Amino acid sequence: MVIALQDYTPLRDDDLPLKKDQEYVLINSSHCDWWAVENDRGDTGFVPSTYVAVKCEGAFMVRDSRQAGVYTVSVFTKAPGSNGEKNPRVKHYQIRQTEAGEAMFYLAEKYLFSTIPELIHYHQHNAAGLITRLRRPVSQGGGCSQDITDPSKDQWEVDPEELTLGQEIGSGQFGLVLEGTWNQRKVAVKMIREECMSDDEFKEEARVMMRLSHCKLVQLYGVCTQHSPMCLVFEFMENGCLSDYLRARKGHLSQDLMLGMCLDVSEGMAYLESSNFIHRDLAARNCLVSENNEVKVSDFGMTRFVLDDQYTSSLCSKFPVKWSAPEVIKFCKFSSKSDVWSFGVLMWEVYNEGRLPYENRSNAEVVESLNSGLRLLKPRLAPDAVYLLMEWCWKEKPEDRPTFALLLHELASVSDL
Structure with a gap:
């Protein structure tokens, strides 16, 4: 699924009109500039790839606004709005500049940056006034760009055939924790309930764990992303919480x-x-x-x-x-x-x-x-x-x-x- 970032009026017979914030089925994204999509009535056609965003939480793009020299950050979110709105939508933020002294860029007034890349980098890690963090940049081809620490990378992927699951040893907000065996080693396996954590949230937790390694932190051994439900494989702690x-x-x-x-x-x-x-x-x-x-x-x-x-x-x-x-x-x-x-x-x-x-x-x-x-x-x-x-x-x-x-x-x- 993709969501329209702005209205689009067809220029050719095989184009499809877009209505801002409406969802469309992505049929083909092989061409970097024009994608084939389908609307809720079953009509199909081509749209500019820059006019839509892949529907994953925090997917964002920086684009020219209608005003020359001014840029807008468009971010997709499912988060409730301040007015109680709960529908998934695209929120738009204009990148502004300070007027006094050296020009500084900002989205939220309290957080000023010398360059737009610095601003984007900061808000990728901190919402700081935005509806959600800028989690996934949308590539030129329209998809969420691959993170170099994507947990689906081979060195972190655990073959589910090598994993033996045992009794339940705990539960949490996102799923059950089972005792298990992997490579003749006792492990704890955190099974993720699909209704409680999205793929993006799962990968977010895995990314955090992959970046951290210390003898006083529970060690992540690997992840199962090719298995349903997805799971995280940790070192086993015999005496529990x-x-x-x-x-x-x-x-x-x-x-x-x-x-x-x-x-x-x-x-x-x-x-x-x-x-x-x-x-x-x-x-x-x-x-x-x-x-x-x-x-x-x-x-x-x-x-x-x-x-x-x-x-x-x-x-x-x-x-x-x-x-x-x-x-x-x-x-x-x-x-x-x-x-x-x-x-x-x-x-x-x-x-x-x-x-x-x-x-x-x-x-x-x-x-x-x-x-x-x-x-x-x-x-x-x-x-x-x-x-x-x-x-x-x-x-x-x-x-x-x-x-x-x-x-x-x-x-x-x-x-x-």
């Missing part, structure tokens, strides 16, 4: 073990921070425990690569209020410092042996408490030095919170006491 692990061993967790867990997570997060990634969903439930009680950060479904340590969610996606920083709750603004806030809550979970934060309060009550300056109370098992770090993570202003690199150093200092 951290929250369940803590609850199952309540009363039997040593101080060294709890501090070591916090150190493990802070080390993994310091790596993400140094790589300009933000997690956006850090919690004990999204960390896994190995056979030797090593904790690794997992669940990268919400992770984003950012260029300026800030990501504003275009959809204001659902997020876990009880783990979220004030700026996330109020403005949907994520950064490594909002991850730091979540890490403070994770430490609280560890030292409360898996208790849920604010367990008897609604989300609305939690927001009211945070706005009043109230914070989670000191866990009985937490040393004073550790609780001071939690409080540091929960500073109102992001700039007043520590970095993960500093937290890692401070936690290591506590372990030396």
Whole structure:
């Protein structure tokens, strides 16, 4: 399917008229300038390839507008509009220039760039005022251009014939997690429910995982894209998620073990921070425990690569209020410092042996408490030095919170006491 970026009046007998924002079936795109399409009445004909966009979330193109020297970014989205509109559509943004001083380009006034390529590169990673990120440039031929890290590349593709699936060991927002065997190695296989995650979203998560490699992050081994449902193949973590692990061993967790867990997570997060990634969903439930009680950060479904340590969610996606920083709750603004806030809550979970934060309060009550300056109370098992770090993570202003690199150093200092 393609969607019309603008109206088109036929110039030849075999052309087909286009109506802006309407969908058409793509019949043939072999010619780079003219495509054959079919409308909803079954009429077929040719249209200029620059007048339509392939219908995948965030597909975009930069084109001349009717005004000389002015460019427009057209992006396809299924995201709800501010007026509640839910139909898939193409949103158009004019690239503007500042008038005072050196000319700078922008789509959203707060984000200025010296060149249009810099502007596009930024908005490919951050929505920052747009309805959605510019995810997939539409090539001259009209299709979404291939990413060099496309998970369908052979070195990442797992042959489903080599994969043996076992019992269910977990479930998440996007599907089931099964125990499995691959190349005589025990693995965890994340099966993606088709109704919960699009192909684009699946590839997005896989791309993130492929770019990240650290001993404190759950390792991706490969993907199955030639199999339905599609799946991700991860290293197997014998002791499951951290929250369940803590609850199952309540009363039997040593101080060294709890501090070591916090150190493990802070080390993994310091790596993400140094790589300009933000997690956006850090919690004990999204960390896994190995056979030797090593904790690794997992669940990268919400992770984003950012260029300026800030990501504003275009959809204001659902997020876990009880783990979220004030700026996330109020403005949907994520950064490594909002991850730091979540890490403070994770430490609280560890030292409360898996208790849920604010367990008897609604989300609305939690927001009211945070706005009043109230914070989670000191866990009985937490040393004073550790609780001071939690409080540091929960500073109102992001700039007043520590970095993960500093937290890692401070936690290591506590372990030396």
